[in-house]
Amino acid sequence: MRKALPLPFAPRGRPAAPPPARASSLRTRLLLGNLLLVLVPILLVGLAVGALSLQSLRQSLLQAQQEKLVVIRDATKRQIQENLQRTLFSSAVAARNPSLVAALQALSQGWAQLPQDGQRGQPPSPAFLTEQRSAIRSYYQDQWLQTYLNLNAGQSLDLTPYLASLDSRSLLLQAALLNNQPSLLQGSAYGEAYTRYHPLLQELLQSLELNNLYLVDAQGVVVYSNRIDLGRSLLKAPLENSPMARVFREARQNLDRRAVLSDLSFYTPAFDELLLFSAAPVYQGQKLLGVVVLEAPVGRLDNILTNNANYEELGLGQRGDVYLLNLNNGLMLSNQRGFLRETDTYLESLRQAGLPQPLLERMLSKGSVAGLLKADPEVVQRANLGAGAGQVQDLLIAYEQVRIADLPWALAAQIPLKEALAPLGPLQQRFLLVLGAVLLLVVGLALLATQGFVNAITRPIQAIAKVVEAFGQGNLSQRVNLQSNDEIGQLGQAFNQAMAQLEVFFAQQAEEQRRSQQLQQNVSAFLQIATEIAQGDLTKRGQVTEDVLGNVVDAVNLTIEELAQLLKEVQKAAQMVNHSAIQLDQLTASIASGAVAQAQEVGQVQAQTQQVTQNIRQMAQSANQTAQAALKTLESAQLGRQAVAQVLSGMQSIRQEMQDIAQNIAALSQRSAEIEEIAKVLEEFASQTNLLALNASFEAAGAGAAGRRFAIVADEIRKLAEESARETSRVGSLIQQVQQEIAQVVGLVQEGVREVETGYGVAQTAGSRLEEIARLAEASAGLAQAISSLAQGQVALVERVEEAVQNIAQTAQQTGQESQEGRRSAEAMRLLAEQLSRGLARFRLPN
Numbered sequence: 001m002r003k004a005l006p007l008p009f010a011p012r013g014r015p016a017a018p019p020p021a022r023a024s025s026l027r028t029r030l031l032l033g034n035l036l037l038v039l040v041p042i043l044l045v046g047l048a049v050g051a052l053s054l055q056s057l058r059q060s061l062l063q064a065q066q067e068k069l070v071v072i073r074d075a076t077k078r079q080i081q082e083n084l085q086r087t088l089f090s091s092a093v094a095a096r097n098p099s100l101v102a103a104l105q106a107l108s109q110g111w112a113q114l115p116q117d118g119q120r121g122q123p124p125s126p127a128f129l130t131e132q133r134s135a136i137r138s139y140y141q142d143q144w145l146q147t148y149l150n151l152n153a154g155q156s157l158d159l160t161p162y163l164a165s166l167d168s169r170s171l172l173l174q175a176a177l178l179n180n181q182p183s184l185l186q187g188s189a190y191g192e193a194y195t196r197y198h199p200l201l202q203e204l205l206q207s208l209e210l211n212n213l214y215l216v217d218a219q220g221v222v223v224y225s226n227r228i229d230l231g232r233s234l235l236k237a238p239l240e241n242s243p244m245a246r247v248f249r250e251a252r253q254n255l256d257r258r259a260v261l262s263d264l265s266f267y268t269p270a271f272d273e274l275l276l277f278s279a280a281p282v283y284q285g286q287k288l289l290g291v292v293v294l295e296a297p298v299g300r301l302d303n304i305l306t307n308n309a310n311y312e313e314l315g316l317g318q319r320g321d322v323y324l325l326n327l328n329n330g331l332m333l334s335n336q337r338g339f340l341r342e343t344d345t346y347l348e349s350l351r352q353a354g355l356p357q358p359l360l361e362r363m364l365s366k367g368s369v370a371g372l373l374k375a376d377p378e379v380v381q382r383a384n385l386g387a388g389a390g391q392v393q394d395l396l397i398a399y400e401q402v403r404i405a406d407l408p409w410a411l412a413a414q415i416p417l418k419e420a421l422a423p424l425g426p427l428q429q430r431f432l433l434v435l436g437a438v439l440l441l442v443v444g445l446a447l448l449a450t451q452g453f454v455n456a457i458t459r460p461i462q463a464i465a466k467v468v469e470a471f472g473q474g475n476l477s478q479r480v481n482l483q484s485n486d487e488i489g490q491l492g493q494a495f496n497q498a499m500a501q502l503e504v505f506f507a508q509q510a511e512e513q514r515r516s517q518q519l520q521q522n523v524s525a526f527l528q529i530a531t532e533i534a535q536g537d538l539t540k541r542g543q544v545t546e547d548v549l550g551n552v553v554d555a556v557n558l559t560i561e562e563l564a565q566l567l568k569e570v571q572k573a574a575q576m577v578n579h580s581a582i583q584l585d586q587l588t589a590s591i592a593s594g595a596v597a598q599a600q601e602v603g604q605v606q607a608q609t610q611q612v613t614q615n616i617r618q619m620a621q622s623a624n625q626t627a628q629a630a631l632k633t634l635e636s637a638q639l640g641r642q643a644v645a646q647v648l649s650g651m652q653s654i655r656q657e658m659q660d661i662a663q664n665i666a667a668l669s670q671r672s673a674e675i676e677e678i679a680k681v682l683e684e685f686a687s688q689t690n691l692l693a694l695n696a697s698f699e700a701a702g703a704g705a706a707g708r709r710f711a712i713v714a715d716e717i718r719k720l721a722e723e724s725a726r727e728t729s730r731v732g733s734l735i736q737q738v739q740q741e742i743a744q745v746v747g748l749v750q751e752g753v754r755e756v757e758t759g760y761g762v763a764q765t766a767g768s769r770l771e772e773i774a775r776l777a778e779a780s781a782g783l784a785q786a787i788s789s790l791a792q793g794q795v796a797l798v799e800r801v802e803e804a805v806q807n808i809a810q811t812a813q814q815t816g817q818e819s820q821e822g823r824r825s826a827e828a829m830r831l832l833a834e835q836l837s838r839g840l841a842r843f844r845l846p847n
C-alpha cells in the first residue's frame with residue numbers, strides 16, 4: 001500500500017472532507033426528480049383516462065335515463081290521448097242519442113214558456129218573484145259562497161253579477177232546482193220535461209262515466225244543469241268569457257258536427273274547480289237544437305299521469321314526476337308529486353321562491369297545484385319547439401306536445417339529475433380505489449427503477465467524493481475505481497491522472513527534504529559512534545551513506561572490522577548455536593500448540609460436517625417432496641385448463657340462449673301489440689253496443705207498457721256491454737303493463753347478454769392465464785426433479801468429506817504427540833548454547 005504524503009496546504013485542526021450531506025442531497029433530488037418525471041405523466045394520463053371513462057359512463061347513464069323517460073312520456077301521452085278521444089267520443093255519442101235530442105228540445109221549449117207558464121200554468125206574481133229572489137240571495141250567500149270560500153282558502157268572490165243577471169225565468173228555475181223547491185215547476189212544460197228526462201240523462205251520464213252534463217239551447221241558455229249557471233246565457237255576463245262559453249261557441253259554429261274540447265280552466269259556477277269540457281252540437285235533422293256539454297273527470301288524467309300514485313312502478317324512482325302543462329300560459333295542468341308526497345316541504349320551497357301566501361293557501365285548500373303554478377320557462381320554451389329530452393337545471397327531462405283537438409298542451413317526464421346519476425357514485429368510488437392501487441403499484445415500480453438509475457449516477461460520484469475527502473486529509477494513494485466510459489468515468493480518469501501527477505510532485509519534494517535531514521543525522525550519528533569507538537567499544541559502526549560522508553565512514557568501519565575480526569568469528573559461532581537452539585525450541589513449541597489447535601479445530605469441523613450432512617439429507621428429502629408437489633400442481637393446472645375450456649363452452653351456449661330469448665321476447669312484444677289493437681276494437685264495439693242498448697232503453701221507455709220487456713232485454717244488453725267495456729279496458733291495461741314489463745325484460749335480457757359477453761371474455765383470459773400457469777408448473781416440476789437429483793448427489797459427496805475429516809483428525813493427534821518429543825530435544829540444545837554465550841560475554845563485538 002502506498003504511503004500517504006503530507007500536503008503542505010492541508011488545513012490543521014479539523015478534517016478537510018466536505019460534509020456527506022451534499023451527496024445525499026443530490027441523490028434525493030435525483031430520486032425525487034425522476035419520480036416526478038415518471039409519476040406526473042402517469043398520474044395525468046390516469047386522471048385523464050379516468051375522467052373520460054367516468055364522463056362516458058355518465059353520458060351512458062344519462063342516455064339510458066333519458067330513453068326511459070322518453071318511454072314513460074310516450075306511454076303516458078298515448079293514454080292521455082286515448083282518454084281525451086274517449087271523452088270526445090262520449091260527447092259525439094250523447095249528441096246523437098235520440099232521448100238526449102228529445103230532452104234538449106223539450107227543456108228548451110219549456111224554458112221559453114217560463115215565467116208565463118209558472119206554477120200550474122199561471123205566471124208568478126211580483127211579490128212571489130221578490131220573495132224567491134230573497135231566498136235565492138240567501139242560498140248564494142249562506143250555502144254556495146261558504147262552500148266556495150272553503151274550497152278556495154277564503155278567497156272572496158263578488159256575487160253581485162250573478163245575482164243581478166237573474167231574470168224572472170232563471171230566478172224561478174234556480175229557486176225550484178237549486179234551492180230545493182221543485183213544486184214551483186209543477187204543472188209547467190219545463191217541469192214535465194225535467195221530470196221525464198232527468199232520470200234518463202243521469203243514467204246516460206253514468207254510462208259515459210263523466211262528472212256532469214249540461215244542455216245548452218241554440219241561443220246559449222243553459223237549460224239543464226245542477227250548478228248556478230242554470231238558466232243563464234253563456235253569451236252574456238258573467239259567463240260570456242268562461243271555458244264553457246268558449247267551448248259552446250266553438251261547437252255551435254262547427255259545421256261538420258264534430259265534438260270539441262276546451263282547455264283546462266277554472267269554472268266559477270263549479271266553485272272555481274279546474275275542469276275540462278267536451279261539447280258537441282245537437283241537431284234534429286238539419287236544425288241546430290243546441291249543444292250538449294260534458295264535464296270530463298280531471299282526476300282520471302291525474303291517475304294516468306301518476307299511475308294511480310305509483311310513481312315507482314312507473315319507473316320514476318324516488319322523486320321523478322310526469323305532468324301536463326299549457327304552452328300558452330306556462331301553467332301546470334296536473335298535480336306535482338312533491339306536493340302529494342311532501343306537501344309542507346314543497347310549499348315551503350315555493351314560499352322561498354317568492355310565491356305569495358294566498359296562492360299557497362289556495363293550493364293547499366284545493367289539494368293541487370294544477371292551474372296555479374307555472375312550469376319552468378325553459379321547459380315551456382323547449383316543448384314549444386317540439387319533442388325532445390335533455391337536462392334542465394338539475395333535472396333530466398323528456399317533453400313532447402300533446403296535440404289533440406287543438407289543445408296547447410305538452411307532457412313532461414322528469415327525474416332529478418342527482419337521482420339519475422345515483423348509480424355513478426359507487427362506480428366513482430370503485431374507480432378511485434382502483435386508481436389508487438394502480439398508482440401505488442406504479443410508485444413502487446417507479447421507485448425501484450428510479451433507485452437503480454439514481455444509484456448508477458450517485459455511486460460513481462460518491463466514489464469520487466471519498467477520494468477527494470482522502471486527498472483533503474493528505475492521502476494521495478487513493479484512486480477512483482470506475483469501469484464506465486461515460487462523462488463520470490472520464491472525470492474519474494482525469495482525477496486519477498491529476499492525483500498521480502500530484503503524488504509524483506510531492507514525492508520529489510519529500511525526497512529532497514529527506515536527503516538534507518538524513519545528511520545532518522548521519523554526521524551527528526558518526527560523531528557519536530567515533531567517540532564510543534575511541535573508548536574501546538568495537539561493536540560500533542558508522543553508517544555508510546550515499547552522501548559525501550559515506551566514504552569516510554566506510555574507511556573507519558573497515559579498520560575496526562579488521563581489528564575485531566577474530567573475536568567476532570568466535571562470538572558469532574556461539575551466537576549461531578544459541579540462536580539455532582532458540583529457534584528450534586520455538587519451532588517445536590509452535591508445532592506442538594498448532595497440532596493441539598488443529599486437533600481441536602478438526603474436531604469442530606467434524607461436528608459441523610456431521611451437521612451439514614444431516615441438513616443436506618433433510619434438504620434432499622424436502623427437494624423430493626417439492627418435486628412431488630410440483631407434479632401435483634402440474635396435474636391441477638391441467639385440470640383447471642380443462643375446466644376453463646368447459647366453462648367457455650358453457651358460456652358460448654348461454655350467450656346463444658340469451659340471444660334466442662331476446663328474439664322470442666321481441667316476438668312476444670309484437671303479439672301483445674296486436675292483442676292491444678284487438679282490445680281497442682272490442683272496446684269500441686262495447687261502446688257502440690252500450691249506445692245501442694241505451695237508445696233502445698229510451699225507445700222502450702217512450703213506448704210505455706208495451707216496451708217494458710224490450711226495455712229489460714235492452715237493459716241486460718247494456719249491462720253486458722258495460723261489463724265487456726270494463727273487461728276490455730282491463731285487458732288493455734293489462735296488455736300495457738305486459739308491454740312495459742316486456743320492455744323491462746328486454747332491457748334485462750340485453751344487459752344479461754352484455755354480462756355474458758363480459759364473462760366470456762373473462763373466462764377466455766382465465767384460460768390463457770391457466771395455460772401459462774400450466775407451463776410454469778411443468779417447468780417448476782422439472783426444476784424440482786433436478787434439484788432433488790442434485791441434493792441426492794450432494795449427500796454422497798458430504799459423506800466422503802466427513803470420512804476425510806475423520807482421517808485428518810487422527811493425523812493431527814499423531815502430529816501433536818511427535819512435536820512434544822522434538823520440543824524436549826530443542827530445550828537441551830538451548831541450555832548448551834547459553835553456557836557458551838556466557839563465556840564470551842566479556843567481549844563487546846559486533847553481531
